Amino acid sequence: MAVPVTTRTGHVIDGQQLDGGLAGNIDVVNPATGEVIATVPSGTATEVDAAVQAAGKAFASWSQTSVADRVAVIRRIAAELGARREEMAATITAEMGSPISFSLNVQASLPIAVANGVADLLDSEFSFTEEIGNSLVLREPIGVVGCITPWNYPLHQIVAKIIPALGAGNTVVLKPSEISPLTAGLFMAVLESAGVPAGVVNLVHGTGPVVGEALSAHPGVDMISFTGSTRAGKLVTTAAAGTVKRVALELGGKSANVILDDADMAAAVKKGVANAYINGGQTCTAWTRMLVPASRHDEIVEMVSAAAAKYTVGDPNEESTRVGPMSSTAQRNRVLGYINKGIDEGATVAFGGADTSGLPATGAYVPPTVFANVRPEMTIAQEEIFGPVLAVLPYDSEDEAVEIANSTIYGLSGSVFSGDPERGLAVAKRMRTGQVSINGGSFNPLAPFGGYRQSGNGRELGKYGIEEFTELKSIQR
Template identity: 60%
Template sequence: MAAPVLTSTEHFIAGDRVVGTGERIEVVNPATEQVIATIPAGTAAEADAAVEAAAAAFPAWAATPVELRAEVVGRIADGLKARAEELAATITAEVGTPITFASRVQVPNPIAIATGVVRAVADGVLADQQVGNSLVVREPIGVVAAITPWNFPVQQIIAKLAPALVAGCTVVLKPSEVAPLNAGVLTEVLAAAGVPSGVVNLVHGTGPVVGEVLASHPKVDMVSFTGSTRAGRRVSALAAATVKRVSLELGGKSAHVVLADADLAKAVKLTVGNSFMNNGQACSAWTRLLVPSSRHEEAVALAAAAAEKYVPGDPTSPATRLGPLVSATQRERVLAHIRAGIEQGARLACGGPEPVDGLDLGYYVRPTVFGGVRQDMTIANEEIFGPVLSVLPYETEDEAVEIANATIYGLAGGVFSADEDRALAVARRLRTGQVDLNGAAFNVLAPFGGYRQSGNGREFGRFGVEEFCELKAIQR
């Protein structure tokens, strides 16, 4: 199914479509460089109206029995499933995600996340607890501002929306202005699922306008933000004025630590696939491959061979594994990092900053692998957000752990070993929110979030629901 070519989309406030009063923002297909839609550039007044609608709807929604709130979220999951093909095509059109990845990951993940939240309610995550002479109850925190990114747009919306709704919160959503069209489809799913008027509101626009109003608004009780670390710092600063709760899922520079006893070919293949998923635009991607120095050259050769199979191409083709980056700006950022790697002495094993052969349109970047990367290099420390993998050698297991922990981030990572107990021992030493052993599968019921400047708070399953609750102790 081809993605619909839309001419515009609107805000969604208090159950109504609101055409915006300000300028409009163009949405560009990153593979064709063509404008496929426009959205309103939301104003401070429109953001305020959405907050007021959410505040007005909060008492009734909070008083709705939790079982009924969970039923609504279950219907949202069903609605996403019914429109899965349309959502996948829309994400491919606005993000450049290969259609196969969009169909197998970008849409199924949020369905599973919403279903997991419903399961958490059934398992009693919101049940009262007796602690001594105190009855401990969980209550909704209130009005939530959900500010979401462009790279996994539906997943990150649902990761906030589903737990907030079952907890009894109302929501104002600001999706990324870079990839907002999927959110328009979602509002139709919400309406069909029976979400009452004002419980979920959507305001399009930019961070400096709409995002800042939401983060600082006195009637917003919590901000749940996913995006860059720089923007997360700004959200935290604005929210501090009203001491509202802030949950942040920010950048990453994750390491895959391959131990000396590992199947190197398998480990490297997994690393390249993880690093290049979603065109390299994933905050949890393993962008640093750590290998024993005695096997460094072999690892670099294996990585380059694997990377060359990721041939950039049309993201609507089921055969494509690597599409374009989301924008011209993002492409230039990635190319600047590649140039920095070369200038600082890393060895370019494949790829590079040159244009992709045969692709005159689209924001494409060659799949790139660097060998001989040192920890003091820019490409070993800064989040690149493109198909760029750095291979770093280490001498001892202790040094591998030290290198893995040597960035400001701590979102994800992996350990690969023939001995699972050995891998687990290393995983326990990594200062990061998630660690996969030997390429284990992603789990949407497990807590997702980071250490240090990768953020705070957790999403998914019961852990995500708890983020949107206040605890009250009633002594009797």
């Protein structure tokens, strides 16, 4: 698939594209080649203020549109996303390195399902009113929403925030990641084609410390919805505290895949490795810790290594590639640093490692890696690496497995494999995490998505994602 050349690189404020950056420009680099493929303007507080003012002005009319009219707009957005699916996929692959098959089948396709799902809910099940005794309880739009989105799923995260926000009657200022901003520009073109009025969604490019902080602190913003690292989420919360606005955080994870002794080991290993390496491991919900019975540790490690060997690394534009480059050279160096840290702390490299000599000479590539004999206190078992690195940890009892699974600061996702579904469910209930898959249960875009502890708060997707962008009002009569 040819790499697209997009002219949608400017800010979009009140329906106008602004190409100039008061603070210069930011290069967009293809991580597979190291080449600069575009530039976007580096925004400042000035552009943020203009975008917030535009969103505030548009809120007066957009918030009063009927639910039916908003549903019609969302359905047109979903249709436009479908029409631009290949262009979106190619753009995502070009700017952040996701393999093209994954970009087509997940990165550019899941958002269509999410948008249609929101429209279906608003059309049927979701209610903005409820009668409780003598009270009429209303769900009303919260106002101007600031959406700060990450680079790893650039379209999905935009859609997961903006579509339910619009459906609830809010207006938006979007700050996408400066690593993958071109997808956001294409999304704004989708909104224009779908007939979204000027000012309802505004786009400001730039860095987190400048644009992200200005948006979070702005008194005209009623809510911040942020997806990114736990470290950055704390900074967003601090910046937002001065105006006591609502802050919804979807942060990092260090998810455990608990394989019980009665599990189908072949299926558990195959699905476990696939989930650990999804999107090159650059997925907040990736099952990056595989917990296995100590008595079968060595046997399972051999199976895991054999499965990892099938994950071909290479040009993300090739259909056969399963692991593309990391999103940037900085991310590549970060992942290699964690691999070296694992070696230094005494974990056993069962597959891969820090040697990159067998990888493409150009690009931000790292080898898929498997660590064995990992102890729960090791850095690679505690910190989010965000790369294709899987840690295998042995346990002696089911209670110990649960204890290890819950031993990090995170609680975003997880998995249990067991030959007894009820036993698997019992373990899943004991895991302190926002979502758990049993025996590889598939992702459900209508189920609530979010985390416990330092994986964040609030929920996205389904009716829960719509509720997130509403205020409750009770009227007694």
